[in-house]
Amino acid sequence: MKELLHARAMESMCRQRASFFPEESWKFLAEAERWKHRALDLISDHHVDCNQPALPDAAEPSHIHASR
Numbered sequence: 666m667k668e669l670l671h672a673r674a675m676e677s678m679c680r681q682r683a684s685f686f687p688e689e690s691w692k693f694l695a696e697a698e699r700w701k702h703r704a705l706d707l708i709s710d711h712h713v714d715c716n717q718p719a720l721p722d723a724a725e726p727s728h729i730h731a732s733r
Contacts, residue, residue: 676700
């Protein structure tokens with residue numbers, strides 16, 4: 666979650682810089698877009714992780730037996 670907050674903060678900071686430095690706004694807006702996509706990737710990864718089915722405690726198949 667901290668990583669998502671960081672990405673959103675960086676996106677915001679880049680957009681603010683773009684407004685303060687219009688001659689370099691293209692650079693800051695491009696960087697803001699990269700941070701935005703990073704945040705969206707983090708959200709997507711979190712969604713996938715949260716929606717994975719839980720594995721049973723005994724993850725080993727019962728039909729596998731140790732050979733002696």
